[in-house]
Amino acid sequence: MDPNISASALGEPQHLGIGFYLLPFVTFLCFLVPVLYIFPPIPATTSDALRSTHTKIGVPPPKINLRDQHSVKADNSNNKSNTASNTGPVAQLKALCIYPIKSCRGIEVTRSKLLPTGLEFDRLYTFAQLKSRFPAAVDDSAEAKDQHTWEFVTQRQFPLLATVKVDVYVPDATKSTVFMEKSSDAWIVMRFPWREPGWRGTMSWVASKIRDGWRGVPEMEVLLPVEFPTEAEIAERGYTREDVKVWKEVVLALNMEKELPGELCRYLGVSNKLALFRVDPGQLREVYRCAPQKEEAGYQPIVGFQDAYPLHIMNISSLQDFDAKVPKDDELKHLDVRRFRSNIIVSGAPAYDEESWKWVNFTQGTSNVTVPAKFQVSCRTVRCKMPNVDPVTGARHTVEPDRSLRKLRDVDEGAPRMGCLGMQMCPLFEGTDRVEYMQAWLEVGMDVSVLERGEHVYIKQ
Known part of the structure; x- marks a missing residue:
């Protein structure tokens, strides 16, 4: 061959x-x-449905204004020459943050409506736990049962609340309105990590990877209204009005515990009964102590589920100065400003300059807001141990920054042996004495001018 x-x-x-x-x-x-x-090929979520008619508010993670909070660029206080006088701007509005559900993860926004209660959508809900001095029996008297009270809970008790994400969806007129019966309604979506056992959990794990990439995790979603429910909706859903204790104050609010899935309690590690309360617009708490009086402000300052005052402001320079003095370890590399859960974050002023501010004015600067917003700076923020919780992981450090706060920031004679960082504020409004008509706007880029300086002494509850 x-x-x-x-x-x-x-x-x-x-x-x-x-x-x-x-x-x-x-x-x-x-x-x-x-x-x-x-x-x-994954099931649609509540968020998916809302996106067809609504827009999620907030700054996308790659564009957040706080991404450079640890860099020298964030602290440009050396470029300011008028901090000692009141001749011009001393700082600039760097970031705005809202916390629709108290102690859950916040939302950074570039622009926000300002109301007497603070920023729009802020602290509308709070979790509360049923507490008592003794176990309750079924046949207990009404008087005995009354001694079982709802008390608000935060990351201090349940640090994993830091990992509960919150989204706010507002109606978008440019999108279809087929899904929602009332397209004018805004909604809150609460999300927390949860994987069902068995094959359902495996499918949800696969779906999360397809939807969100390799870092995605299975989540459970809870839909909540932004607007306070009508009386008909309250009756239909079986909500009840009950007292809830916020620090030393007791306020009547709407118990919406029926909206909470049992999986959330198991995820957080809650053993007692857990409820979710919606602040009642007709039962807001009036603020006194260091706040201005009605004769001075034109109204008596009010809050929803904020701790004590409508607004909390932080100065990036102060954070950087304090952060440099806090001992670090494998669990704590930097102090994220989000640990301190402020609404307004400014940059440009020297460290702790804000502690001498008494009255401030926010003006246009590089923003699009042309109408100034005025504030009374009420007092220093006295810190509890909640900043020990990492706002991303929910891990709680055993001692820091609480120990350093008490050691280095014991600066207010009204709060001896307590650490202070940041300031509390009350908004002021001109042109009306009707609270329902009071509003203004804040936007990143606004300039901050000091109208008056003075000393602050904290007044306890």
């Missing part, structure tokens, strides 16, 4: 290369992956 004759010419079988088999598979994947990305 001629050795130059090939096997194929003789009709003998050929050994095909791996590329012959791989090419159809790669071609199929190239077609399938884009299709799965655009039309993922």
Whole structure:
């Protein structure tokens, strides 16, 4: 046989290369992956449904204004020459944060409506735990049962609240309104990590990876209204009005515990009965102590579920100065300003300059807001141990920054042996004495001018 004759010419079988088999598979994947990305085979969530008619407020993570909070750029106080006088701006509004559900993760926004109670959507809800001095029996008297009270809870008791995410969806007129019956309603979506056991959990894990990438985790969602429910809705849903204790004050609010899934209690590690309360617009708490009086402000300052005052302001320079003095370890590399849960974060002023502010004015600066917003700076913020909780992981450090706060920031004679960082504020409004008509706007880029300086002495509850 001629050795130059090939096997194929003789009709003998050929050994095909791996590329012959791989090419159809790669071609199929190239077609399938884009299709799965655009039309993922995963069940629609509440958030998915809302996105068809609403827009989620907030700054996307890659663009947050706090991403450089630890850099020198964030502290440009050396560029300011008028902090000692009242001749011009001393700082600039760097970031705005709201916390629709008290102690859950916040939302950074670039612009916010300012109300007498603080920033719009802030502290509308709080978790509360049923507490008593003794176990309650079914046949206890009404008087005995009354001694079982609801008391608000925060990350101090349940640090994993820091990992409970909150989204606010507002109606978008440019989108279809088929899904929602009332397209004018805004909604809150509360999300927390949760994986069901068995094959359902496996499917949810796969779905989370497809939806959010490799860092995605399965979550459970809870839908809550932004607006206070009507009396008909309260009756239909079985909500009740009950007293809830916030620090030393007791306020009547709407108990919406029926909206809480049992999985949330298990995730947080709550053993007692857990409820979610919505602040009642007709039962707001009046603020006194260091706040201005009605004769001075035109109204008596009020709060919803804020601790004590409508607004909390932090100075990046102060955070950086304090952070540099706090001992670090493997669990604590930097102090994130979000540990301190302030609404207004400013940059440009020297460290602790804000502690001498008494009256301040926010003006246009580089923002689009042309109408100034005025504030009374009420007092220093006296710190509890909640900043020990990492706002991202929910891990609680055993001692810091609480120990350093008490050691280095014992600066207010009204709060001896307590650490202070940040200031409490009350908004002021001109042109009306009707609380329901009071509003202004804040936007990142506004300038901060000091109208009056003075000393502060904290007044306890």
